[in-house]
Amino acid sequence: MNILVILRMMPDAASELQPNEGGIAIDREWLDFQLNDFDDHALEEAVLIKEATGAHVTAIAIGEGANRVLQMAAARGADEAIALDAEEGGLISPRDIAATIAAVARDKAADIVLCGVQSGEDVFGQLVPYVGALLDWPHISGTGRVTSARDKLTVSQERGAGVALTYEVALPAVIGVQTASKAPRYVSGSKLREAAKTPIARATLQPSAFERAAMLVKLSPPARGSTGEMLGDDAGQAADRLMAVFAANGFLKG
Amino acid sequence: MKIIACAEARADRIEPVSFEMIEAARSLAGDGDEVIVFFAGKPAADAAVAFGAADRLVAAHSDEAELVPAESYARILREVIAAEDAALVLVPYSASGLDIAAEVAARKGWPLVAYVNAVTHDADGIRATAQMYGGKLLAECQVTLPAVLMVNPGAFAEAVPAALAANKVREIDASGHVRNGKVKLVAVELPDPADVDLATAERIVCVGRGVGDAGNIDPVRNLAALLNAEIAGSRPVVDSGWLPRARQVGKSGRKVKPKLYFALGVSGAPEHLEGMAQAGVIVAVNTDANAPIFNVAHYGVTCDLSELVETLTEKLQAASG
Ligand SMILES: Cc1cc2nc3c(=O)[nH]c(=O)nc-3n(C[C@H](O)[C@H](O)[C@H](O)COP(=O)(O)OP(=O)(O)OC[C@H]3O[C@@H](n4cnc5c(N)ncnc54)[C@H](O)[C@@H]3O)c2cc1C
Ligand SMILES: Nc1ncnc2c1ncn2[C@@H]1O[C@H](COP(=O)(O)O)[C@@H](O)[C@H]1O
Numbered sequence: 025m026n027i028l029v030i031l032r033m034m035p036d037a038a039s040e041l042q043p044n045e046g047g048i049a050i051d052r053e054w055l056d057f058q059l060n061d062f063d064d065h066a067l068e069e070a071v072l073i074k075e076a077t078g079a080h081v082t083a084i085a086i087g088e089g090a091n092r093v094l095q096m097a098a099a100r101g102a103d104e105a106i107a108l109d110a111e112e113g114g115l116i117s118p119r120d121i122a123a124t125i126a127a128v129a130r131d132k133a134a135d136i137v138l139c140g141v142q143s144g145e146d147v148f149g150q151l152v153p154y155v156g157a158l159l160d161w162p163h164i165s166g167t168g169r170v171t172s173a174r175d176k177l178t179v180s181q182e183r184g185a186g187v188a189l190t191y192e193v194a195l196p197a198v199i200g201v202q203t204a205s206k207a208p209r210y211v212s213g214s215k216l217r218e219a220a221k222t223p224i225a226r227a228t229l230q231p232s233a234f235e236r237a238a239m240l241v242k243l244s245p246p247a248r249g250s251t252g253e254m255l256g257d258d259a260g261q262a263a264d265r266l267m268a269v270f271a272a273n274g275f276l277k278g
Numbered sequence: 279m280k281i282i283a284c285a286e287a288r289a290d291r292i293e294p295v296s297f298e299m300i301e302a303a304r305s306l307a308g309d310g311d312e313v314i315v316f317f318a319g320k321p322a323a324d325a326a327v328a329f330g331a332a333d334r335l336v337a338a339h340s341d342e343a344e345l346v347p348a349e350s351y352a353r354i355l356r357e358v359i360a361a362e363d364a365a366l367v368l369v370p371y372s373a374s375g376l377d378i379a380a381e382v383a384a385r386k387g388w389p390l391v392a393y394v395n396a397v398t399h400d401a402d403g404i405r406a407t408a409q410m411y412g413g414k415l416l417a418e419c420q421v422t423l424p425a426v427l428m429v430n431p432g433a434f435a436e437a438v439p440a441a442l443a444a445n446k447v448r449e450i451d452a453s454g455h456v457r458n459g460k461v462k463l464v465a466v467e468l469p470d471p472a473d474v475d476l477a478t479a480e481r482i483v484c485v486g487r488g489v490g491d492a493g494n495i496d497p498v499r500n501l502a503a504l505l506n507a508e509i510a511g512s513r514p515v516v517d518s519g520w521l522p523r524a525r526q527v528g529k530s531g532r533k534v535k536p537k538l539y540f541a542l543g544v545s546g547a548p549e550h551l552e553g554m555a556q557a558g559v560i561v562a563v564n565t566d567a568n569a570p571i572f573n574v575a576h577y578g579v580t581c582d583l584s585e586l587v588e589t590l591t592e593k594l595q596a597a598s599g
Contacts, residue, residue, distance in 0.1 A: 037545060038566050041414045050415070061514070118380075119390070141376065144411035147419065149380035149390040149428075156377075157384035162349055162460035165376040166530065178464070182530035183288060183373055185477075186469025186523075191347065194460040200376065202530070203517045238389040238406070238425070242418040246409075246573055254567075254578045259585040266561065267593050269577060270505070273559055275481065275538050276597060278506060 025079040025172070028129050029070040030139040030151060031097060032116050033057040033087030037144065043243040050243065052113060057088040059096075062140025068204035070138045071101035073172050082132050084227065086110050086121060091224055099211040099219035104132075106225045115145045122154035123233035129159060134196065136177070141165045141200040148238055152200035158233055162193050165200030279365040279423065280312045283332060284355065286372060287319025289344050289466055292328055295370040297436035300331045302368050302429055304437065306399045316358050318346040318452055326447045330440025336362075338452035343463045348377035350455040356382055358450075365423045366404070371430050373530070379428035391419045392428040393548065412547040413570035431529075431552050473524035474508060481507035481538040484527055484554070487514040488543020488564060488583055495520055497587050498542060504594040505538070512544050528553035542583040546571025 035041060036056040044051040059067075070081045082104040083097040094105035108124060110116055129137050137159075139151050156163030167179040168188070177193045182202070193199070211219075255262040270276050283303040285296030296317070303313040315332040317325040322339035329335050338354045340346055346354075351374060359367060359382070369379040371393060383390035395416070396407040403422040409430065410417050421427075476482065483502040485495055495509075502509045511521040513528060527534055529549040539557035544550060546562070546569055554560070555574045562575035563583045572578045579586055 035411070037412050037414065038569075040568055041411050043415070050411075065517075122384075144414075146392055147408050147410050147417050149383060149392050150376055153377050153380035154384050157381045163377060163381070164348070164461055166373045181373055184530050185532060186473065187288060188467040189345070189463060190465035190467070192462045192464050197460070203513075207518050234384065234387060236387060236389050236422070238391045238419045238421040240417050241420050243410070243415050244418075245568070246413065246416050246570070248573055252572060252575050252578055254572070254580070257565075257580040259579075259581045259589045262563075262579040262581060262586060263589040263593050266577065266579075266590060267597065269559070269561070270538075273538070275505060275559075276594075 025077055025136070026132055026134045027070045027073060027079050027081045028132055028134040028137045029067050029081060029083050029102070030125060030137070031063045031067060031083055031085040031093050032060045032140070032143050033085065033089050033093065034060045034144050047242055048240045049114060059093050060140050060143045062142060062201060064208045065204040066138040066140045066201040067097055067100060067102070068206065068208040069170050069201050072205055073136070073170065074101055077172055080104070082106065084108055084125070084128055087116050094224055095216060095219045095222060096211065098222035099215040100209060105222050106227050108227045108229065110229050116143065117148055118146055118151035118154050119148040119234055119237060120232040121229065122151060122158055124227065124230045125151065125155050126158040127230060128227060129155070136195060137198040138201055139198070141202045147240065150200065152198050156198040159196070159198065161196050161198055163198035163200065164191060164193055166202045167199055168203045169205045170199065170201070280314055280362050281307055281366045281368065282359060282362065282364045283313060283315050284367065284369045284375070284378070285315050285317040285325065285329065286370060286374060287317070287321055287345060290321055292321060292324055293372070294436055295372060295431045297331070297439065298431065298434040299368045299370055299429060300329060300437040302397065302434040304331065305434070306366065306397060314362060314364065316355055318351045318354055320344055322449065327441045328439045330442050331437035332442070334446045334448070335442050336448045336450065338450045340452035340456045342453050342456040344466055345463055346452055346456060347459055347461045347463055348374040349461040350452060350459045352378045352381045353455050354450070354452055356385060359386065367426045369426060369428045371428050375428055379426050383426040386424070388424050388426055389421050390426045390428065391421055394427045394429045395433045397427060409548055412545060413551070414568065430548060432555065469524070476508060476510055476525065476527065476532040476534045479508040479534060479536050481505055482510050482527070482534055482536045483507045483540040483542065484510040484512065484544055485515055485542050486512040486544030489515065492518070492520045494584060497584070497591065501587050501591050501594070504591065504598065505540070507538065507540065510534070512550050541571055542587065544571055545569045546574065
């Protein structure tokens with residue numbers, strides 16, 4: 025069995041995200057890039073399936089810092105690494121990269137494409153349904169536990185309010201991982217150093233499969249609710265104010 | 279033009295977000311435009327008496343499954359779009375919506391804007407405001423029709439339920455699509471009644487990933503006890519196994535409406551806000567002054583959460599004598 029796992033580099037969500045001068049992309053100059061959180065879970069799910077079935081895992085990484093993340097993926101168990109040269113400075117738009125991902129999936133004879141359920145740059149749609157539609161494979165997003173049998177996967181999906189659904193998905197399929205079956209593992213420094221030798225192949229971005237697209241015309245921070253009172257960064261002062269707020273609202277009693 | 283508002287079922291009931299899609303469609307419909315609700319699921323009969331705020335209903339029903347999987351839903355929806363020659367399709371951002379919206383856009387070759395909070399319609403088409411980067415930025419997008427929008431829950435009010443005249447309802451049989459689908463629903467797990475019910479809790483202290491590690495949760499537990507509050511967590515905290523699943527707040531967790539919601543190290547991603555933005559008093563502690571949680575918080579603190587927990591715990595202990 026062959027697995028393709030997609031790893032997208034995203035600006036660190038805890039950093040300051042500012043529109044650049046053009047106003048339709050973020051200023052990337054001072055940003056740290058990290059592996060999209062959900063893609064980290066997708067990688068873990070890929071390695072767990074490999075451990076259960078002996079599958080071959082190909083990781084493809086996109087964006088700034090792709091090589092570093094591919095080494096980490098190799099250290100965690102990926103067999104093959106590909107860096108995708110996406111347009112510098114722009115969004116990693118699933119709508120634009122889906123054709124390339126679908127081509128790599130065909131090329132690697134993938135049975136399963138695993139990908140995080142979403143990223144912060146999905147404003148024109150998510151990768152999983154786009155790749156699924158292009159390959160004409162079934163797809164399902166927001167998965168929790170994934171277990172594999174020869175020609176199908178069993179996956180769970182949280183629906184809110186404590187309702188969880190279980191689906192069977194025929195292979196080949198595209199899976200949008202929300203939470204891996206086990207928390208993503210840590211790798212030791214020695215394993216990482218060893219994995220630094222993993223050869224990294226390069227793929228180039230193919231033209232988008234979709235012509236008509238929406239157009240981003242302006243990027244801006246959301247307006248702050250006017251009712252909010254900021255209490256500053258001094259714990260003692262903030263705690264005093266909160267004690268008064270709690271008292272006024274009756275939260276100090278039973 | 280014809281606007282299709284996509285409605286959803288969860289096992290035996292209609293999801294409230296369905297009414298928000300109708301309201302969103304109504305806000306865009308001008309004179310001579312038509313709002314059509316598309317519904318696929320078991321309680322199809324209920325749909326006819328609920329979706330009166332729309333002009334018509336197309337209800338796909340199947341006895342094959344308790345819930346029509348997104349794959350089959352999307353296929354039937356595409357047939358309905360074609361039959362109606364619809365120009366705009368509104369899909370809710372839900373677990374299913376994630377699989378439906380882009381799939382339909384891809385196969386139709388239509389543009390899509392996802393995570394939409396607000397939308398207007400003029401001669402040039404649609405202007406949609408969408409959330410990016412976990413709610414840290416808003417993207418204004420211009421779209422020409424036909425198009426698909428995936429709309430955030432909570433962005434629109436719920437249309438008022440009312441009955442539709444029988445001649446405004448068209449029923450179609452979804453069984454074939456469900457039977458031939460490659461994604462099959464095999465089990466539905468309902469919440470354990472023995473679990474804590476956060477939905478009725480009056481006070482909640484919620485820890486996010488900012489708590490750092492499991493060991494830092496105990497002091498927060500202590501703080502929660504002093505406030506007579508239940509402890510809850512964001513998705514990463516629950517995924518890490520630091521708190522049980524029944525204590526997750528948000529889109530795939532519980533929706534809560536306590537009098538006090540005290541968020542510690544929670545960024546305030548849209549999926550988290552969906553579960554708690556209606557709380558009475560929201561207090562947030564986050565070292566990042568730009569965290570989206572501060573857009574809904576009534577009181578915001580920007581210090582290290584452990585420091586605040588420690589200081590506040592001392593003061594609460596002193597106050598309770
Ligand atoms: C379909 C779907 C369903 C989802 N359902 C849910 C759901 O039900 N519930 C949910 O919560 N999420 C859900 N999510 C995930 C959601 O998108 C976010 O990933 C998640 O809410 C982020 O959790 P967080 O705020 O704890 O972590 P982060 O976003 O990582 O935020 C951590 C915050 O802690 C702050 N911080 C760090 N250190 C400190 C410190 N020492 N003191 C104070 N602050 C600090 C940081 O500034 C940061 O803002 C869902 C996603 C999808 C796609
Ligand atoms: N109900 C269905 N279940 C599974 N595959 C289908 C179904 N309907 C159509 N397909 C396949 O989906 C692809 C695209 O369908 P369409 O765009 O509807 O022509 C074709 O390969 C069809 O064979």
